[in-house]
Amino acid sequence: MSMDVDEAIRTAIEFETRVRDQYVRAAAAATDPAAKSVLATLAKEEQGHLQYLEHRLEEWRASGKLTAKRLATALPSPERIRDGLARLEARMKPAATPPAGEEQTLRTALGAEQDVGAFYKRMVAELPGEARTMFRRFVEIEEGHLAIVQAELDAVTRLGFWFDTAEFRLEEE
Numbered sequence: 479m480s481m482d483v484d485e486a487i488r489t490a491i492e493f494e495t496r497v498r499d500q501y502v503r504a505a506a507a508a509t510d511p512a513a514k515s516v517l518a519t520l521a522k523e524e525q526g527h528l529q530y531l532e533h534r535l536e537e538w539r540a541s542g543k544l545t546a547k548r549l550a551t552a553l554p555s556p557e558r559i560r561d562g563l564a565r566l567e568a569r570m571k572p573a574a575t576p577p578a579g580e581e582q583t584l585r586t587a588l589g590a591e592q593d594v595g596a597f598y599k600r601m602v603a604e605l606p607g608e609a610r611t612m613f614r615r616f617v618e619i620e621e622g623h624l625a626i627v628q629a630e631l632d633a634v635t636r637l638g639f640w641f642d643t644a645e646f647r648l649e650e651e
Contacts, residue, residue, distance in 0.1 A: 498524035
């Protein structure tokens with residue numbers, strides 16, 4: 479069943495609220511300063527998404543229209559994230575066992591980002607005009623968030639993967 483624009487924005491607000499709250503809790507619980515900083519930045523980013531969506535909902539309800547106001551992000555593009563994290567990875571010492579709960583927190587955040595990204599992709603496929611344009615931008619941003627959380631998870635677990643790509647193989651090529 480398709481959603482109308484009002485319902486889609488309200489649902490997006492619910493998703494963003496849950497993800498923001500999750501990042502706030504995770505940042506408060508994180509013991510690693512770098513992880514704490516990344517999680518706090520993601521929480522702030524999600525708060526910006528909430529404010530944007532609330533304004534778009536007010537606009538929709540007042541006029542029945544959406545304007546394509548640019549949704550900014552404080553985070554760099556996924557390409558810049560990958561480049562920076564690759565340079566950091568090259569300088570990092572092998573990690574000790576991650577603090578209890580940190581891996582699970584990141585796995586939960588990864589799942590939340592996947593869920594919200596899937597919702598936004600569905601809205602791009604279902605909604606018309608400016609609503610589609612608005613949600614397309616959310617897809618782009620959430621893909622960046624997903625890349626950041628995956629990179630953090632890869633760094634914490636140190637299982638030989640970087641952005642879901644094996645860093646080495648046991649078989650000959």
